Amino acid sequence: MKLLGKLYIQVLIAMALAIALGLLAPDLAVRMKPLGTAFIALLKMVLGPIIFFTVVHGIAHIGDFRRLGRIGIKTLVYFEVVSSLAMLVGFVVVSLVRPGDGLHAHMGDELAAGQAATVNAALAGGSFNLEHFLLTIIPRTLASAFVDGDILPVLFVSILVGLALAQCAKPDWVGLRLLNEGQTVIFKLLSYIMRLSPLGAFGAMAAAVGSFGSQTLLYLLRYILTYYASALIFIFLVLGSVAALAGFSILKILRVIKEEAVIAMGTASSEAAFPKLVAKLTQAGCDEAVVGFVLPAGYSFNIDGACLYMACGLGFLAQATDTSLSLGQSLSLLGVMLLTSKGGAGAAGGAVIKLAATLESVRVLPLGALGLLFGIDRVLAIATSTTNVIGNSVAVFVICRWEKLFDRERFDACLNPAAAAAAAAAAAAPRATRTHPSTLDNPQEGTHP
Template sequence: MITTTELSTTPPAAKGWYQHLYVQVLVAIVAGVLLGHFAPATGEAMKPLGDAFIKLVKMIIAPVIFLTIVSGIAGMRDLAAVGRVAGKAFAYFLFFSTLALIVGLVVANVVQPGAGLNIDPASLDTSKVSDFAAKAHETTLTGFLVGIIPDTFLSALTEGNILQTLFVAVLFGIGLAIVGERAERVTTALEQVSLVVFKVVAILMKAAPIGAFGAMAFTIGKYGVGTLANLAMLVGTFYLTSILFVVVVLGLVARWAGFSIFSLIAYLKAELLLVLGTSSSESALPSLIEKMERAGCPKSVVGLVVPTGYSFNLDGTNIYMTLAALFIAQACNVDLTLGQQLLLLGVAMLSSKGAAGVTGAGFITLAATLSIVPSVPVAGMALILGVDRFMSECRSLTNFIGNAVATIVVARWEGRLDSEQLRRALAGEATPVDQLSADAVPAA
């Protein structure tokens, strides 16, 4: 086991500004936008770069989650504490996910972004949304719960399903905790393997600018910046609502937990730019796990809260669902009563869990919700298909920040947050623990 006394006290050499990951990703995003705008066909052709990078990251997500959770639970030994952390995490997720749905509902009623469009649902081309509707019908709450159980122990690690990996990792971690000292060698071996896996993550992160460039060039090349003009009211309302949710709601939560939401955003700037460039919060999941540990959150809390949050704490997706649903209703001149809106809210609470982890989950979840609430025409989804890609970036960013805040809050709620280490991390001050982490994982 490596201890802090074995670490060098020599501070790491300062990097040039161009060597920082967030600078490289930002430059790549700008280059992608320019290429997509001035050479759309070439921009579309860059799609494989973004897809390949996301596949690289997804390849390593299951091992990262498995090793983090197993070593965290095995180190706790107190199984009651594991259940307590999980219970607090889900209580937090339920409250703030519901609050996000309510915020979207209220904003849609106040701003009414779809009013005045006077769209006839029969005139819409629904061929492009039929696939999403079909997937929504296939995704039920029961199917989702049963799907958490993998076909085999190892398939959870090979099929890329986050919740299946979480399920197996929790079971294995509990098994190690029960066996106790006799499993010490296994626990130590897994901790050593985790150092290697995070080193692999560091290698993969070097390709982040290429992935962000390809994804952004494709998005702008295919849909064009001008696509936003037609539905600017909806997109603008969604972005503004998400920003206010992060700054006001999550900002107040952060203040209660003893840190600044702006300091946290600055701390995660490289990961947020990566999420922006790829429109996928999964692309930054391994780095989020590492950075939350570096910020004073215990591994056991990080291992439970972050992976489950990726499926159950989707603040951005929930804001989008109620806002988009009411936008479609307003655009199609469908007047929803308060009772119908509350029904929509209740269905969205369930469907947002049933479609978790599915590619394009936000759009599929919306389809699932509208198919259960017949008052709003599913055909109206064709209205927002063209700009959904732009809104997916905001969904991913909001979800990502929400999960980072949740991790710190649950750690503090448990009384296990190292406040001094959190302060130093958010202030950008190096610590011996940080130097160890920086040697094993990407320094952003």
């Protein structure tokens, strides 16, 4: 019964029930979709304030602006290197397994009406232009950054406010205390919303299985398995090696963030895990300023799962449509995807929109081939979102370790809270024994054995 009280166990149970409902009563399962949609909407409601309070609070207390600039440069370099590795892993695995061979999907631009509408909608939201991308970072007003729901404008405003506070505010300024209180309130609100995560996971998973069912899963099962294998290789080989170089075990990191990873898995959205991930990483020994800067930035610049999705999708669609890509074309496409993969918070469906933008920018594959991925996008999004969460968590741990802003004792306590509580009790017991009534008049005598 104690195990059932854990949030990630409740989410796993909800997912299992949703899969069963989707297979047994698909029509009823599809009608559960509003539960998942509503839960994601609730989380998006608090996403902007959480990013604002976290980033501003961290920067306002950092003090050293040269250190902040150093963290920023290291973070962006790390993001580009790891994102490139994610694309390389995805493309290599798909090229070796070749799940699209034999499909012969000569679709050209001729699609069923429903698929054509979906492609057009994807392009409407996914057309990429570097100038437009950079300009959208700057919101129309300070308030509009929180209205539109995009992470980058909120992050931009938060950094500016944090820098201003760090220069102008005194340590005892009432504004800093209000900032602390506001952060406490927003995280309390988050705790209420997270109690609904099993319900949200149930609705999202039931709708996915009920809508796309076993026929689609069987039809493209080889590609689904290939993609999941790519995600596992990337997590344990690439991220595991990066974590090991920084002195971490990837298995221990996964143990720390297991609840957040399961929430991302159940809702197929890494956005759903972001708010709780902020608190968890800080609790696990990461510096608050690093968490507040690296994690929100990672949700726009280090979307490892989306990079993996796009590279795997590119290779699969080329094989499925019998399109031969030269090495130069493949590398140019991967280079374009390094740009088109940026932005967005990792919501379900975001990766296929980015892939649509890439195919429209570099016309070497028939755009209509995207219809092959629409039916299984939700199934793929489970691995995509989970990879995003794990990748950004590893980034925070690594940057903290590089900057010597990591507390190993808190990390170990987060891994084994029962042992940490027992050690704290044992440490407190001798002090209580040594404190004698006769020493109360002279406190210095009670502080030494």
